[in-house]
Amino acid sequence: MPNIKCTVTECDYNKSVECHAPMVQVDRSNASTASNSDQTKCETFKPKM
Numbered sequence: 357m358p359n360i361k362c363t364v365t366e367c368d369y370n371k372s373v374e375c376h377a378p379m380v381q382v383d384r385s386n387a388s389t390a391s392n393s394d395q396t397k398c399e400t401f402k403p404k405m
């Protein structure tokens with residue numbers, strides 16, 4: 357698993373601005389074909405309890 361920097365610190369997998377999930381799924385967001393990063397999203401996000 358490469359190091360993944362992620363600033364979504366409200367995610368349960370985030371520790372010190374890095375992702376510690378065992379795998380990450382990224383999908384398109386509101387687009388049938390993504391043409392920039394705004395049209396992608398992390399599906400693995402889990403809110404902190």
Ligand code: SF4
Nearest residue numbers: 362367370375398400
């Ligand atoms: S699961 Fe997604 S949102 Fe959560 S820390 Fe990892 S990359 Fe960021």
